[in-house]
Amino acid sequence: MIVVMRVGSPEDEVTRLSTEFANWGLTPEKIVGQHKVVIGLVGETANLDEEQIQELSPWIESVLRVERPYKRASREFRHGEASEVWVDTPNGKVAFGENHPVVIVAGPCSVENEEMIVETALKVKAAGAKFLRGGAYKPRTSPYAFQGHGESALGLLAQAREASGLGIITEVMDTADVDKVGEVADVLQVGARNMQNFPLLKKVGAQSKPVLLKRGMSSTIDEWLMAAEYVLAAGNSNVILCERGIRTYDRAYTRNTLDVSVVPVLRSLTHLPIMLDPSHGTGRWEYVPAMAKASIAAGTDSLMIEVHPNPQKALSDGPQSLTPERFENLIQELAVIGKAVERWETPQMAVV
Ligand code: PEP
Ligand code: MN
Numbered sequence: 360m361i362v363v364m365r366v367g368s369p370e371d372e373v374t375r376l377s378t379e380f381a382n383w384g385l386t387p388e389k390i391v392g393q394h395k396v397v398i399g400l401v402g403e404t405a406n407l408d409e410e411q412i413q414e415l416s417p418w419i420e421s422v423l424r425v426e427r428p429y430k431r432a433s434r435e436f437r438h439g440e441a442s443e444v445w446v447d448t449p450n451g452k453v454a455f456g457e458n459h460p461v462v463i464v465a466g467p468c469s470v471e472n473e474e475m476i477v478e479t480a481l482k483v484k485a486a487g488a489k490f491l492r493g494g495a496y497k498p499r500t501s502p503y504a505f506q507g508h509g510e511s512a513l514g515l516l517a518q519a520r521e522a523s524g525l526g527i528i529t530e531v532m533d534t535a536d537v538d539k540v541g542e543v544a545d546v547l548q549v550g551a552r553n554m555q556n557f558p559l560l561k562k563v564g565a566q567s568k569p570v571l572l573k574r575g576m577s578s579t580i581d582e583w584l585m586a587a588e589y590v591l592a593a594g595n596s597n598v599i600l601c602e603r604g605i606r607t608y609d610r611a612y613t614r615n616t617l618d619v620s621v622v623p624v625l626r627s628l629t630h631l632p633i634m635l636d637p638s639h640g641t642g643r644w645e646y647v648p649a650m651a652k653a654s655i656a657a658g659t660d661s662l663m664i665e666v667h668p669n670p671q672k673a674l675s676d677g678p679q680s681l682t683p684e685r686f687e688n689l690i691q692e693l694a695v696i697g698k699a700v701e702r703w704e705t706p707q708m709a710v711v
Contacts, residue, residue: 360407361423362398363438368418373398376416388431392440395420399436401592427628429584431591432598437630444569444597444632446490446545448526453489455599455632455660460704461697462661464528464634465686466492468676469505470512475668477515480523482683483666486690490546491516491525492663496532497675498552505674513543520545528571528663534562541568551576551603551639554586564593571634573601576615584629599632600625601663604640614642614679617650622657634661638679644670647681648689655696664689 362380364373373389373396380387385402400407409422425435443456455462465483470476470493480491495512497505508515513529520527526545531537532553540547546569553559554575563570570590574583587598602622604615617640625633635657637650651662667673667680681689697703 360400360404360409360412361425361436361438362400362412363420363423364396364398365418365420366395368396372416372418376419379415390437392438395438397436397438399431401430428581429588429629431596432584432587432629432631434626434628434630440630442596442630442632444599446526446569446597448489448524448545449520450489450524450526453526455634457626457632457658457660459660459702461655461659461693461702462490462634463488463690463693464490464492464661464663465666466490467667467673468665468680469494469497469507469674470515470529471508471674473515473518476519477522478668479666479683480519480525482668483686484523484525486683486687489526490528491519491523492528492548492665493519494530494675495540496530496536498530498532498550499675510539513540517543531559531563534558537562537566541566544568546571546599548601549573554578554583557589560586560589561593564590564595566595569597569599570595571599571601573603573636574605574621576604577606580621580624580628587629587631599634599661600629601634601636602640603636603663604642612643613640613646615640617641617654619650619653619657622654622659626658632660633658634663635659636663638663638665638676638681642679644679644681644685647679648692651689651693652696655693655700655702658700658702662693
């Protein structure tokens, strides 16, 4: 349930009402929007009467019920306004959200060694990326496949961060590693295979770094938003949703099917920022440019693209990785679409 306050409502009144709701056993959450303050109410609201709440204060403009299973993640919870996730990086704060330029995240699937991660970081930065991605802990289908270098790779990511000034996005797979990964990562990634790992969602929700929540490969949008709700309910309001392709019946030519339609669907359902990952979404580097362009045209807030200095030698996901040169060319092409939809920061080309 949400309580929309009138423009100019006194701070004291919002506090008084919040205390009142807390006394009723509810969890009130004050959300300051661009124009209005809204009090989101989570808890046993089924038996509450909207009119009774309305009578609590002349400053209450309206009382609305959120009919969806997820509350905090719903667009209604913020009274229709998009949220923005600000991330601290060595080069300054970067915002993810509907009212900001598209943020480019790029890098290898796995952190393999110092030279390749630092080289890739410098190159993707020169092309315009704001974040370096790269896995230290890798969720692999086969136990015999390269599992990532683990803790030592976190050290390499820290070096690449230092050398490039890029923010770091890396995956955390185990609740026991959350603090350690959080020391290096500017954004913690929860991978597709862990989207419904509820202990992990609660753990990343209880720490302060923003969370990138990838969609499970066979998850519905409601399941995905409920997973985001776990992180939000645990106290972390900085969640970015990442579509990375879903399982469909034909896997002969693409690894997954990138569901570009999630962009307008999510826009209507949630206030959370959106990222699309055409690399895992297609599984083939040849198809990445077309889907990256489609993603920006559809209105994504961010893109994740796998880039490797030598894809043929990559320890994971080589077939879907762009070379740094191809990545740079792609960014030039994306700029045309990004400018057309007024979501491109100029100059996107950064000086290293
Ligand atoms: C990745 O980003 O490298 C990754 C493993 O992604 P996903 O969880 O989407 O498969
Ligand atoms: Mn990968």
